[in-house]
Amino acid sequence: MGTVSSRIRSRLNPAAEEEPPAGGNEEEERAEAGAAVVPEEQAGHSGTVATARQPGRKRKAGPGGTLAKVPHRALTREELLFLRGEDSDVKICAFQEEWCLHRAYLCRSGYFSSMFSGAWRETNMSTIEMQMPDENIDRDSFHEVLGFLYLRTIEIPPCRVVATLAAASMLQLDEVIRQCEVIMMTSVNAETVCTYYYSAEIYGLLSIRYMCRQWLLDNLMIWQNDEILLEINLDLMKELIASSDLLVVEVEMDVYTTLKKWMFLQLELNSTGSQEGLLPIEHLCFAKYKSGSDGTHFLDCEQGRAFVPVFQQLRLAYIICDPPSAHIIDQDELIPATWLTHIYKEQWLTLIQAEQNSDVGPMDVYMSDIYGNSMRCGGKICIGEERSWTWTGFNFAWDLVVCYTNQRIIFRRCALNDSCGLGVNLLWQRKVAFRLRVISLDETGKEVFKMETDYHVLSLRKNQELRVISLDNQDTRFPMYVACNFLYLPRETASCSGTSRSPR
Template sequence: MGSWSAKLCGTEQADTSTVQRKPYECRKRKRRSTCQCDSESEEDPDRLLNTPRRKMLKTTSTYIYQTLFLNGQNSDIQICALGQEWDLHKVYLCQSGYFSSMFSGSWKESSMAVIQLEIPDENIDVEALQVAFGSLYRDDVLIKPSKVVAVLAAACMLQLDGLIQQCGETMKETVSDKTVCCYYISASTYGLDSVKKKCLEWLLNNLMTHPSADLLKQLSVRMMEQLVRSPDLFVMQVEMDVYTTLKKWMFLQLVPSWNGNLKHLLVDADNWISKQQKEYHEEGISFLESERGAPFTSVFKHIRLQYVINDLASARIAERDAIIPCEWLLAAYKQQWFAMLRAEHDSDWDPRDVNKEEFELNSMRCGRKLTRDGDYCWRWTGFSFGFDLLVTYTNRFIVFKRNTLSQPCSGSVSLQPHRNITYRLRLASFDVNGKVIFSRSTGCQVLSLEKDQEYVVMNLDSRLLVFPLYICCNFLFTQPRSRGQESTRQRGRSNSS
């Protein structure tokens, strides 16, 4: 302050009174101003700038969308389609590969002010075009799940890669029993492989864990064929239930007007099949060999019949229904008989060296639902080559036990010192829309068990478990052999003898 006063005094020597008074007044004003500002800055920073509170302004994207797209200001081209007109701008339309090619080439439309747009895809409607055109003028687009297929069709036609990607993400997030079939077909049509994969995954998880008559009506032959042949199908309870599901599905495909209770669906399907049987029974053919049943042949052939006929009651039902050709059943009986003889007489019949493809193609599929936490113990019934496998869930552990002597068994039991089994165990929980919220898998494993030996297959974290909990297992008790391998082995035995 001293240097400042001296400088001021040096420049105002004519009036010393003024010189002496001004520094005081300035210091006084400065103190008062400083105190006032400090007080105001603590209470309200905006008053320091002596300006009113600032309001949130519209973003550039919002302004452009409202002014240029919705209001059509300064439009230099008009697009007409499906009885609707849009006043748009070439500079924005050129973001579309469709319009970029149209305007940059020697097409007649490049110099036209009004373009009549032909819409060859019946999935496209006015609302979808509105969303597609609007996406060129804004950063974010809200796509309703109910309109996503139409918007996807419009985006593909106009070659809007960003919008196509967003449609795909919307579809993957909203897959449910009401959308999965429509999404799958659309993804196939418009080349969205990731969406197609997501839909197939949802169907594999939910077809049998959350049965629905409406879903069965929507599933095409091609889609059902993919599901039944997949080793990843979440089967509940055993392979016979896959056959039962297909019976209900085929009935609903042929009688789509059925609108009863899901609990009565199987009874109604059996009654309908029984009536049909009278028509083709006289000809000595199965239902799949008849004209009405032929379209479903490609699906039924993927049932793993060797695990249907391994239970007496199931084998009788399959014979009674006469849906499956006799040749198929005879081949399955023969396959199981030779497998049993190998297991009884050969020394290398255990599935020790099976590869992943053989395992997935030949393994038994079975599953169970645990409604709440607790202690459970069960076995999947059916002939299993002397391997009575008990499965236990207790204290968040899943345990396999080879039962030989400790507990009663309804079937034959092998007393071999060691038995090998190849397995894969999967767990999953789902939300109300069938989306996986918890999953675990052991992957393909080979397990060797002694008599009555137990083995902990999985140790679960209680913090992650959600009930109901679905358990699905794939088992392989014997080494699968092709017909070529059988012939080679038989010739080898003949030569050695």
């Protein structure tokens, strides 16, 4: 990943044009003369301020120590004041170091402005001991944001953005916070997404939180990255699995498989403390945990209960309608039988109702995000190919085929398909609510193309087809992913409650 850095300059509250303190010209002349001579133990890497520390030893020089290498130019007054601590009127102590600074500059921070102007214990103190309330703040980030108060410029590489954000948030530096936000927006990828998401939650960056969440919804099922799965905590995974925006590349069974792997990694990491030595096949882990459980399903046992809220977000109705998938669910013995009994009953009643009821279903559907009961499925399209998909189990009223041909996405009711049963498929018309999305991602997982529909009610007769999306004249990028949400609309829902179940 290339290094992205940013430099910002503020036009707000410029430092007053004052004469340098006594001896300032002499210092500038020495700076112009070339590099300063420094003790070997204070020398840092080339072109930077020395930051070497010895535990328990307080620095008596300015915050940057003696300059390891001075540029061949005159230092500005602000640089001299910050780096050399000339004419300091307050000393800040943190990280076993001392910064000789100036109240006039520190008051550019909301944090210090309140400290020096209120009835605080530190208001009139000349030496202030600071305890960092946030473990994300380190010595370097604290030093950089202090420097911003003087220099009004700061370098923020992505690898340092969280630490800088933490320090800027503590000191209430809105300009630096905004710049951190820009850096995070441009550098979301598999390595940073979870860290950025949790940081955005802590520091109130709603746009970053949304962006990272959307990245995970688009990429979780595509990347299948162990590192990402390890970083996703229970609350975040629950939110992702509950969302109808989760891009499911094939069928809901793949969501179950991903969750199983995620739970395995979480359990093994907690027990071993590292990834080394993890079992190569996740179901072996659950066999180990199940031994001696007397037939108790894993999510009912002590180790599994923490994961129950996440697995409850699975849309099991679209897993058990496929016999091989239903067999795997039974064989794994992760999901309690009590969860499945109700689902099997509901699916059976829906099936026989669709076969025996000639009514086409409700005319109006009220959409909401309350119920997560739409079917999530999808497919991948590579350049130059045409594709069609059918999804096993989705034949309560028809065999619905989704086709990509001539840059168009078409829905077709294929009533003459020999692979489906006859009784239900011969009914002349049925309704389904659907939403369709076409998405392209770049190599970092960032969304570069997206076209989507709202939820619509689709009514097709036998062998009728409908063009849903046209990609003509669109700047598409391959591979593309087609993501579908379907919800079959049985008449029972409308007649019993007055409204139909709402796709999510």
